[in-house]
Amino acid sequence: MSRLRQVEAHGVMEPTSLQRFIYVLEGRLEASGDTLSAGGFVYYPAGQGQPLRAASPARAAVIEKSYQPLNGFIAPRPFCGCESEVAPQPLLGDPTLEVRSLVPADASFDFAINTMTYQPGATLPMVEIHFMEHGLLMLSGGGIYRLGEHWYPVTAGDFIWMAPYCPQWFGALGKTPAKYLIYKDWNRHPVNEER
Amino acid sequence: MSRLRQVEAHGVMEPTSLQRFIYVLEGRLEASGDTLSAGGFVYYPAGQGQPLRAASPARAAVIEKSYQPLNGFIAPRPFCGCESEVAPQPLLGDPTLEVRSLVPADASFDFAINTMTYQPGATLPMVEIHFMEHGLLMLSGGGIYRLGEHWYPVTAGDFIWMAPYCPQWFGALGKTPAKYLIYKDWNRHPVNEER
Numbered sequence: 001m002s003r004l005r006q007v008e009a010h011g012v013m014e015p016t017s018l019q020r021f022i023y024v025l026e027g028r029l030e031a032s033g034d035t036l037s038a039g040g041f042v043y044y045p046a047g048q049g050q051p052l053r054a055a056s057p058a059r060a061a062v063i064e065k066s067y068q069p070l071n072g073f074i075a076p077r078p079f080c081g082c083e084s085e086v087a088p089q090p091l092l093g094d095p096t097l098e099v100r101s102l103v104p105a106d107a108s109f110d111f112a113i114n115t116m117t118y119q120p121g122a123t124l125p126m127v128e129i130h131f132m133e134h135g136l137l138m139l140s141g142g143g144i145y146r147l148g149e150h151w152y153p154v155t156a157g158d159f160i161w162m163a164p165y166c167p168q169w170f171g172a173l174g175k176t177p178a179k180y181l182i183y184k185d186w187n188r189h190p191v192n193e194e195r
Numbered sequence: 196m197s198r199l200r201q202v203e204a205h206g207v208m209e210p211t212s213l214q215r216f217i218y219v220l221e222g223r224l225e226a227s228g229d230t231l232s233a234g235g236f237v238y239y240p241a242g243q244g245q246p247l248r249a250a251s252p253a254r255a256a257v258i259e260k261s262y263q264p265l266n267g268f269i270a271p272r273p274f275c276g277c278e279s280e281v282a283p284q285p286l287l288g289d290p291t292l293e294v295r296s297l298v299p300a301d302a303s304f305d306f307a308i309n310t311m312t313y314q315p316g317a318t319l320p321m322v323e324i325h326f327m328e329h330g331l332l333m334l335s336g337g338g339i340y341r342l343g344e345h346w347y348p349v350t351a352g353d354f355i356w357m358a359p360y361c362p363q364w365f366g367a368l369g370k371t372p373a374k375y376l377i378y379k380d381w382n383r384h385p386v387n388e389e390r
Contacts, residue, residue, distance in 0.1 A: 096370065119315070119316070120314070120315050120316020120317075121314075121315020121316040121367060121368050121369055121370065122315075122368075122370075123368050123369070143366075144339055144346070144366065146346070151339070151341070151346035171338075171339065171366070171368040172316060172368075173316050173317075173318050173366040173367075173368070174316055174318070175291065175316060175317075
């Protein structure tokens with residue numbers, strides 16, 4: 001489940017029993033001693049949630065998911081970070097399309113969260129179809145999102161849920177880069193395991 | 196009517212009785228003493244056509260139309276030119292979208308022909324709906340053309356005919372500018388006069 005949360009100054013975001021990933025869009029949130037500002041993120045495993053206190057009016061994207069264990073792997077531990085400290089990777093060698101992975105590449109995690117930044121005119125190199133679902137939040141800029149045979153002009157603030165196997169493609173239009181935050185289920189077998 | 200013509204070296208494009216605008220895509224065409232290469236163009240009024248001889252294998256976009264006179268204006272005269280000598284105008288002040296008008300702004304002409312060059316990410320600023328029809332030939336680059344509720348990835352060599360009142364929009368995608376040649380009927384009243 002993905003949602004946007006808005007917290008007033010000194011307000012508190014109470015913990016949940018689900019695993020939770022929080023990405024700060026605006027303002028400042030205090031998380032277990034760290035202060036997160038725009039681009040900051042924090043992860044709490046299932047059953048280890050902590051309250052977050054707003055040091056200023058804040059907005060955050062909140063992603064919650066039932067944890068799906070994997071034999072041979074222990075459950076992940078909490079972590080926090082800042083997107084600006086994550087090295088960007090060009091998608092399939094394309095320097096106009098940068099991916100930042102906010103969740104470690106570790107099979108103990110059953111999901112991945114990336115930001116993707118497109119220079120104007122940059123596009124996904126193909127229409128993708130895959131077993132993962134996506135939750136996507138446009139952070140800045142805009143473009144055209146194609147879902148199956150439907151084409152949607154999208155801009156900052158728009159949210160898209162993509163079902164598994166939904167054909168999908170994006171192209172960035174405008175004079176400034178387009179950027180989104182994207183979640184996917186990951187590291188689990190789509191057939192043999194319960195989603 | 197718009198069409199692409201391909202002429203072998205020393206081949207001849209015979210004249211027509213209709214008014215005709217020819218835009219050279221590739222190779223060299225000799226037109227009434229002038230040699231036109233890529234980007235060169237020539238116009239012949241109705242009944243004043245001349246043969247064009249290919250000085251090398253050549254390809255050209257050829258636009259032919261019945262001439263619709265206008266009271267108080269004499270019919271236009273032949274002219275030729277080269278696109279690179281036409282000053283680009285930013286569309287509605289947008290420096291990422293340049294228009295070059297290949298036909299003089301003179302109401303004796305019943306049509307207009309422009310090239311439009313989009314930097315990557317540039318778009319028409321709105322979905323347009325108007326009484327003019329269009330013939331459009333993609334010259335280079337690509338992007339998404341929207342016609343009504345249909346969206347088409349387009350690239351160099353694609354041709355689009357747009358009926359009057361067809362909602363239309365374009366956004367340029369890719370790493371190089373997108374450019375097209377576009378015809379419209381022009382300078383005549385769409386209702387009181389015969390199309």
